[in-house]
Amino acid sequence: MNYLNKDLNSLHQMLVNKEISAVDLVKGTLSNIKDTDQEIDAFNNLNDRAVEDAKAVDARGIDANNILDGIPLALKDNIVTKELPTTASSNMLKNFTSIYDATVAKKLSDLGSINVGKTNMDEFAMGSSTENSAFKTTHNPWDYSKVPGGSSGGSAAAVASGEVPVALGSDTGGSIRQPASFTGIVGMKPTYGRVSRWGLIAMASSFDQIGPLTKNVFDNALVLNAISGHDDHDSTSSEKEVPDFTEHIQDGVKGMKIGIPKEYVNKLAPDVSEAIQNAAETFKKLGAQVDWVSMPNSKYGVTAYNALQTAEASSNLERFDGIRYGYRASDAKTLDELYIKSRSEGFGDEVKRRIMLGTLSLSYDNVDKYYKQAAKIRTLIINDFKKVFADHDLILSPTSRVTAFTIGVEDQDPIEMYMNDILTIPANMAGVPAMSQIAGFSNSLPIGMQLMGKPFDESTIYKAGYAFEQNTDFHKQTPKMGGK
Known part of the structure; x- marks a missing residue:
């Protein structure tokens, strides 16, 4: 079962009409993953219980009113589950299995969706290429020599290659949208608080958000419907009512005002x-007003983000001490030696780098110089968004300045790697929703377009994204697996 040319509605109708059973669907999915993933390396673990879960769905019958019933999907390997190990692609958690399911995992399971596996990622979500995994490097389906982006590269590659129709990722500074851009699919980072973070292994708690990766905009809206909502377990989750994101998705963009930040189109x-110029012309032809806007503080986003994000990461990763859970050094003779050896051996280089940078940022001598200054810049960036959204409905920009780069090219240059998120970080700094979708090609590699909206207005993003998709054919293109 290959999902390159199937959407959720067509799969649902096949299940309802009994053209195929949930068991057939899951078995076909697992078979395709085992064949395809030899080249892609998108999955860390496959779910041995997936077929049994599918049998249970078939036994009670497919719910005709529930489009996700019996649908196979994948979860990024930092979303905890009871039935599969959750490793965050780190040796620190290589054999860790949670005693509970993340809220998003439980919501999807309650709807009858079947988790077929956990996807590879940059270790503890720290990276932009999925080269920082302790276990493997995931490959871009469009060209196996290219990265799929990160940190949700495994989830993006699994969807882009047709291994699964849906995958969940997490986005701290662009980790859903950038891999969606590099692999030519749709990735949504919802408003901060729209989706519960309960059960997401935290990297930077004030930035992290879980979101869906799909082949098209409508499917993405369906999945966000399923995972959104308040959660008593997560004090940062919003109590705002969740609309049906598909209800007005076909209304078009006539009368919308879309701004393009002039600061976002430099050095592309x-x-x-x-591709972005052509996208702007498409929106104009569809009846939207598109003009230039200014967001002058976005240029400080990467610097401020790295001061804040590394500080939060160093604090969050403090819990991995070799005592309670996770990797534990076997030859330590003292408590201090146990801490040092467990963390030195369990964490990879990028994780250690960010822990050290975060510790520096929070140190007594530097907290005013770095952390507090970065927090002030965050406020300036939030104000930039407020000014633009005062008289615009959406912001349009590239998702990334470039297309997917070659594996190994930027891996040894942390600064260059961090700069890959320069266009996606501001949305995380402000907590606003943002989505990437395909807007063209360059040398047979996808180009991503980013739409950013007002807080809790994912519906308008989906409306514009759907209109663009219906008037272009980029999303209909499929990879010739590795460029062959």
Whole structure:
């Protein structure tokens, strides 16, 4: 079962009409993953219980009113589950299995969706290429020599290659949208608080958000419907009512005002610049007003984000001490030695780098110089968004300045790697929703377009994204697996 040319509605109708059973669907999915993933390396673990879960769905019958019933999907390996190990692609958690399911995992399971596996990622979500995994490097389905982006690269590659129709990722500074851009699919980072973070292994708690990766905009809206909502377990989750994100998705963009920040179109690859210009023209033809806006403080986003994010990461990863759970060094003779050896051996280089940077940022001598200054910049960026949204409905930009880069090229240059998120970080700093979808190609590699909206207005993003998708055919293209 390959999902390159199937959407959730067609799969649902096949299940309702009994053209295929949930067991057939899951078995076909697992078979395709085992064949395809030899080249892609998207999965860390497959679910041995998936077929049994599918049998239970078939036994009670498919719910005709529940489009996700019996649908196979994948979860990023930092979303905890009871039935599968959750490793965060780190040796620190190589053999860790949770005693509870994350809220998003439980919501999808309650709807009858079947988790077929956990996807590879940059260790503890720290990276932009999925090269920082302790276990493997995931490959871009469009060209196996290219990265799929990160940190949700495994989830993005699994959807882009047709291994699964839906996957969940997490986005701290672009980790859903950038891999969606590099692999030519749709990735949504919801408003901060829209989706519960209960059961997401925290990297930077004030930035992290779980969101869906799908082949098209409508499917993405369906999945966000399923995972959104308040959760008593998560004090940062919003109590705002969750609308049906598909209800007005076909209303079009006539009368919308869309702004393009002039600061977001500097130093773009020529094909990326052309794709965004063409996207703006498409929106104009569909009746939207598109004009230039200014967001002057976005240029400080990467610097401020790294001061804040590393500080939060160093604090969150403090719990991995070799005592309570996770990797524990076997030859330590003292408590201090146990801490040092367990963390030195369990964490990879990028994680150690960010822990050290975060510790520096929070140190007594530097907290005013770095952390507090970065927090002030965050407020300036939030104010930039408020000014634009005072008279605009959406912000349009590239998702990334470039298309997918070659594996190994940027892995040894942390600064260059961090700069890959320069266009996605501001949305996380402000907590606003943002979505990436395909807007063109450059040398047979996808180009991503980013739409950012007002807080809790994912519906308008989906409306514009759907209109663009219906008037272009980029999303209909499929990878010739590795460029062959």
